[in-house]
Amino acid sequence: MARRRKSKRNKLQLPIDIISxxxxxxxxxxxxxxxxxVAPNRVRPTLGWITLTHVCSSWRAVALSTPTLWAAIVTTLFNTSAVTTFLARAGSCPLTLDFFEGFPVGRTITDHREGDDSRSNAIISLLKEHLSRAGVLTVHLTDFQHHGGEVPSTLPSLYRIHVTRRMTAHQVPGGSLLQTLELNAPKLRSATLQxxxxxxxxxxxxxxxxxxxxRASWASLKEIHDFMRCCTQLETLRIDFASPISVNGLHYHPREIRLANLKRARLYSNSDQSICDIxxxxxxxxxxxxxxxxxxxHTSIETPLFEVCAAQMLSGHYDVIDLAVDYAHRLRIIIYKRSAQHASHAWMLSTYQHNRGDLLCLLPNHIRAxxxxxxxxDSTFGLISDSSISDVLRVFGTALTGLTELKLRRMNQWPASLYVRAVGRGKPGAPAFRSLRYLRIADLELQGVSRQSGRSLAQYWWDTLNTALSARLRAGSEACEFKLQSLVLEGTWSIPQAFMWDLSHDGExxxxxxxLGLAQEVVDKRSCTQGEVRWK
Incomplete structure (x- = not known):
């Protein structure tokens, strides 16, 4: 019986590679x-994955034989013996030292002087002795330097660093405070610099x-450009600045900065002019x-951001436009190539709703429409005002001559009707989106009262859709020239209880x-629920 129990237990044992x-x-x-x-030396840490070592002896053996696990936690515990143990178990693996995690907010390792906790000082001294083993380092600049202001002589294993500065109250404008860190780290490939x-x-x-x-750095545009010009091997770049960059006088004309290997760039600022300048x-x-x-x-529709990315926008490496508003009510414009499955260009712009329509009307002029x-x-948070829908769709409908698919999602019945109505409009013989073949409507919020007495909300919706599709048929000189190939209704269609939707009439x-021949096929994949209003 004992042998049978042991055999069953062995069958349930996970392979070592799975445990790893x-x-x-x-x-x-x-x-x-x-x-x-706030006070990390007085609060017990959460052990995280270390608790998995108590599952059984096999799991513990796997953890003890994986030095990379222990190399990443040497600054977590304010316990000298624990740190020594972690360093020993890490072996020769490059260490991950994060002094942001290991010390109190507002205090850094150089803040610990005589009178501080003796354990803290002992750990600081121990970790400083092993800085040369660091592969990943997260520190304040003052922490990274010795008391004499010298940076460690060499960091042969360092490949990633995160350095920030603490600007003191006595530092006042009067020249740039952007400091250059002289670092001897030949393997350094990734840097986050504040x-x-x-x-x-x-x-x-x-x-x-x-x-x-x-804002405290008072960085000049020339300093930033000179530094970027040195980063000739960059593949990923992110620049985040909280205030307008100071320009070096009206006569500053920057030389071009060639970044031939750059694959991805992200620019964050509260000033569109600063983005353009950089x-x-x-x-x-x-x-x-x-x-x-x-x-x-933006209080006006003019924005230079489209012009900054003109070379990429005119390149033709895209075939999809995705329009939405995020939770912070910022306009999101994403342009990408469907086959590549990633965004080629993306803009997040804080705008007033009544200005978004004017801004979107400018977009086709800056791309290969x-x-x-x-x-x-996507109208989750109200993309544009109802009064602007007709204007935007008219501009897009004329410019996007090759558009074959239109997707409407997360909106209530009224703006959805306005979008659908615009599909049937256009010039004689040329309706909006003349190449349109697929119309997809998802996650519709059916709410409100019909604007005509005696006509239900359902009837109003279907009359709008049928009228728009019929108008497309009549616009063609040949039969089926502008006929939809497929109408797809999908997602969750919400029906508030106060305004019931006649499902039988809906099916008819x-x-x-x-x-009526308005579309070659109709695909109905909807699920109807009753709930509160979600979309605008």
């Missing part, structure tokens, strides 16, 4: 950390760079992915679309 994989994922998802950083830049010899090896420039001299391949996030509130095959419109009207 579980630990690897757990180390990323649930690393050891402190619940509070109000700090690297020396030119280290910048040349970077593949990934994130620059966070605060990006204008940059020369890249025309197929890179650009994400622009501007949080300034004839290449667009799919237009997706749905069948009429096919019988």
């Amino acid at each position: 994989l579980i630990f690897d994922h757990a180390a990323v998802i649930d690393p050891p950390h402190r619940r509070h950083r 109000d700090v830049i690297l020396s030119s010899d280290r910048a040349r090896g970077l593949r990934e760079l994130r620059m966070d420039l605060s 990006w204008r001299p940059v020369v890249t391949q025309d197929d890179i992915v650009i994400h622009v996030d501007c949080t300034s509130v 004839e290449l667009i095959r799919t237009l997706a419109i 009207e749905l069948a009429k679309v096919t019988s």
Whole structure:
């Protein structure tokens, strides 16, 4: 009986490679950390993945034989013996040292002087002795330096660094406070820098760079451009600045910055002019992915952001436009190629709703509109005002001559009717979106009262749809020239209880679309629910 029990237990034992994989994922998802950083030496840490070592002896053996797990947690515990144990178990693996996690908010390792907790000082001294083993390092600039202001002589294993500065109250404007960090790290490939830049010899090896420039840095445009010009091997770039960059006088004319290997760039600012000033001299391949996030509130429709990315927007590496508004009520414009499955260009612009229509009307003038095959419109938070829908669709309908698919999603019945009605409009012999073959309507919110007495909300919706599709048929000189190939209704259609939707009548009207020849096929994949209003 004991042998049978043992045999059954062995069959249930996971293979070692699977257990190792579980630990690897757990180390990323649930690393050891402190619940509070206000006083980390007084709060017990959350052990995270370490608790998995108590599953059984096999799991513990796997963890103990994986030095990379222990190399990443040496600054988590304020316990000298624990740190020594972690360092020993890490073996020769490069260490991940995160001094943001290991010390209280507002205090860094150089803040600990005589009178501080002796354990903290002992750990600080121990970790400083092992800085040369760091592969990943997250520190304040003052922490990274010794008390004499010198950076460690060499960091042979360092490949990723995150350095920030603490600007003190006595630092006042009167020249740039952007400090250059002289760093001897030949393997450095990734850097996150806050109000700090690297020396030119280290910048040349970077593949990934994130620059966070605060108002306190007083960084000049020339300094930023000179540093970017040194980063010749960059593949990923992110620049985040909280205030307009100071320009070096009216006579500053930057030389071009060639970043031939750049694949992705993300620009964040509260000033569209700052974004333009920084990006204008940059020369890249025309197929890179650009994400622009501007949080300034535009009171006019003019924006130079389209012109900044003119080379990429005219390249033709896209065929889809996705329009939406995010939870912060910022306009989101994403342009990408369907086959590539990633955004080629993306803009997040804070705008007033009544200005979005004017802004969108400018978009077709800055892209190769004839290449667009799919237009997706999401109205979760109210994309544009009802009064602007007709104007926007008229401009898009004329410019997007190659559009074959229109997607309408997450909107209530009234704006959806306005969008559908615009599909049937246009010039004689040329309706809007003349190449349109697929119309998809998803997640419709059916609410409100019919604007005509004696006509139900359902009847109003179907009359609008049938009228628009009939108008497309009549616009063609030949039969079926502008006929839809497929009408697809999908997603969750919400029906508030106060205004019931006649499902039997709905089915009759749905069948009429096919019988009247308004579309070759109708695909109904809807699920109807009763609930509160979600879309605008």
